[in-house]
Amino acid sequence: MRRSGLLIILSSPSGAGKTTLSRRLMAWDPSLAFSVSATTRPPRPGEVDGQHYHFCTREEFAAMVDGGQMLEHAEVFGNLYGTPRGPVETAMSAGRDTLFDVDWQGGQQIRNSALGQHVVSIFVLPPSLAELERRLRNRGQDSDAVIAGRMQKSLSEISHWAEYDFVLINDDLDRTEAQLRAILTAERLRRSRRIGMGDTVRKLMEERQ
Numbered sequence: 001m002r003r004s005g006l007l008i009i010l011s012s013p014s015g016a017g018k019t020t021l022s023r024r025l026m027a028w029d030p031s032l033a034f035s036v037s038a039t040t041r042p043p044r045p046g047e048v049d050g051q052h053y054h055f056c057t058r059e060e061f062a063a064m065v066d067g068g069q070m071l072e073h074a075e076v077f078g079n080l081y082g083t084p085r086g087p088v089e090t091a092m093s094a095g096r097d098t099l100f101d102v103d104w105q106g107g108q109q110i111r112n113s114a115l116g117q118h119v120v121s122i123f124v125l126p127p128s129l130a131e132l133e134r135r136l137r138n139r140g141q142d143s144d145a146v147i148a149g150r151m152q153k154s155l156s157e158i159s160h161w162a163e164y165d166f167v168l169i170n171d172d173l174d175r176t177e178a179q180l181r182a183i184l185t186a187e188r189l190r191r192s193r194r195i196g197m198g199d200t201v202r203k204l205m206e207e208r209q
């Protein structure tokens with residue numbers, strides 16, 4: 001049955017598990033489109049341009065913003081991040097769901113955009129700040145200074161938790177993934193998103209005539 005595409009927003013303090021959970025969700029449902037953000041942050045080892053991020057210069061980023069090509073954009077940890085509009089609109093018109101890994105500023109802007117009615121927003125908390133720091137260190141991709149900066153920013157990101165539809169505590173990965181799947185399954189079944197349901201019910205009732 002036809003239904004409108006969802007915009008699934010995942011936010012969390014850095015290191016709580018958004019990237020890991022997004023990858024698991026995409027493996028579970030390959031029909032999900034991942035919104036590849038543009039960023040001026042340098043690539044981490046293993047990150048592929050065009051797959052994890054579109055890595056660009058500040059000038060290239062500004063040109064995309066000026067050209068109206070960004071659905072939202074924000075500065076996070078001193079770097080610019082933004083969501084290219086085109087792929088989101090393509091996925092929406094095909095009835096595909098899109099997954100966004102954006103911070104609270106991105107979440108607010110997408111929620112307040114013309115596409116806001118299609119948003120399902122999920123905030124991921126770490127079980128503790130000590131565990132958050134341990135995860136950032138274990139990831140082994142950021143310097144001590146970068147980790148300290150991210151830990152310092154974690155409280156301001158967490159302070160936006162109540163703006164989200166769902167809040168998960170990512171203690172056990174398997175359990176959090178199962179919770180995400182449950183949210184997606186339920187949200188896809190919402191009556192308001194099932195644009196083909198009117199016709200289906202009409203046909204059902206016509207069987208009696």
Ligand SMILES: Nc1nc2c(ncn2[C@@H]2O[C@H](COP(=O)(O)OP(=O)(O)O)[C@@H](O)[C@H]2O)c(=O)[nH]1
Nearest residue numbers: 014015037074076081082083101102103105106
């Ligand atoms: N507003 C906005 N935030 C983004 C976007 N892409 C990534 N972010 C956020 O930027 C922050 C830093 O991301 P990143 O450098 O990949 O670090 P990580 O969160 O530790 O993996 C995270 O909070 C992301 O959710 C985007 O397109 N827009």
Ligand SMILES: Nc1ncnc2c1ncn2[C@@H]1O[C@H](COP(=O)(O)OP(=O)(O)O)[C@@H](O)[C@H]1O
Nearest residue numbers: 014015016017018019020135139170171172173
């Ligand atoms: N539930 C969890 N338990 C233990 N480690 C986790 C869990 N979730 C994520 N991690 C690990 O924590 C680190 C940070 O996760 P990541 O997905 O990169 O976070 P984010 O994208 O939010 O910055 C990674 O090394 C990841 O493997």
